[in-house]
Amino acid sequence: MTQDPTPHHEAPAPPATGRIDIHSHVLPGIDDGCATVAESLDSVRALIDHGYVGTVCTPHCWPTCYPANTPRHIALWTQALQQEIDKAGLDYRLWAGAELRFFPDVIPWMQTHGVPTLAGSRYVLCDFWDREWPDFADPAFDWLLAGGYTPILAHPERTATATGYEQRLDHWAARGVLLQGNLQCFTGAAGRRPDELVRRYMDQGRYTLLALDMHRPDSLESRLGGIAIASQEYGADTVETMIRERVRELLWPDA
Numbered sequence: 082m083t084q085d086p087t088p089h090h091e092a093p094a095p096p097a098t099g100r101i102d103i104h105s106h107v108l109p110g111i112d113d114g115c116a117t118v119a120e121s122l123d124s125v126r127a128l129i130d131h132g133y134v135g136t137v138c139t140p141h142c143w144p145t146c147y148p149a150n151t152p153r154h155i156a157l158w159t160q161a162l163q164q165e166i167d168k169a170g171l172d173y174r175l176w177a178g179a180e181l182r183f184f185p186d187v188i189p190w191m192q193t194h195g196v197p198t199l200a201g202s203r204y205v206l207c208d209f210w211d212r213e214w215p216d217f218a219d220p221a222f223d224w225l226l227a228g229g230y231t232p233i234l235a236h237p238e239r240t241a242t243a244t245g246y247e248q249r250l251d252h253w254a255a256r257g258v259l260l261q262g263n264l265q266c267f268t269g270a271a272g273r274r275p276d277e278l279v280r281r282y283m284d285q286g287r288y289t290l291l292a293l294d295m296h297r298p299d300s301l302e303s304r305l306g307g308i309a310i311a312s313q314e315y316g317a318d319t320v321e322t323m324i325r326e327r328v329r330e331l332l333w334p335d336a
């Protein structure tokens with residue numbers, strides 16, 4: 082039986098136009114993303130300059146490294162940063178989410194703390210980093226799907242396992258798992274293999290969404306630079322659809 086202690090807050094729909102980032106470590110001081118409110122505000126200013134109107138805050142939910150990062154706390158921290166943004170006079174919207182790290186006890190963790198969904202939707206951003214596809218990943222996908230959630234596997238181009246990866250992606254895509262690519266990987270900054278794989282997966286039509294996965298302001302420009310490169314190679318319409326319309330269709334289908 083799933084327990085969800087997180088109060089279901091209203092998640093207001095975004096403005097009708099503008100980019101929305103659905104993978105972001107903009108919340109200050111709680112993971113390896115922005116360290117201070119000032120860094121968060123600098124990042125938001127840069128995002129506004131690049132046409133973004135909102136961010137789903139997705140800090141790492143991984144109790145081994147960040148035990149305080151639960152859906153309840155993330156919702157509170159998101160509200161706190163939203164207040165800072167409003168106080169700074171910036172027109173920018175935040176929603177709570179998470180990047181859920183799969184680990185051996187991830188299902189009991191979700192039963193205790195709730196499922197960390199994106200902006201109050203049924204979509205759950207997930208990742209895992211293992212040399213081979215871990216035993217605990219399949220039960221976690223199954224458990225989420227059985228509960229009516231849709232997992233979105235973050236940056237598969239960065240986390241490819243040594244063997245059998247694309248067969249696994251095919252299997253889970255057929256079951257309804259979506260894939261999110263990182264825009265930074267188009268720049269080469271994440272390494273040669275992600276640079277190759279992000280293009281391979283674009284060519285194969287595997288991605289539903291593209292996102293910045295921003296951490297701190299110093300790497301934000303390079304991540305934003307991925308939009309221009311991806312647009313040159315795949316067309317601006319294709320790329321913009323994956324950071325504008327598709328995000329709205331998934332997270333705010335009734336808006």
Ligand SMILES: [Fe+2]
Nearest residue numbers: 104105180294
């Ligand atoms: Fe991330």
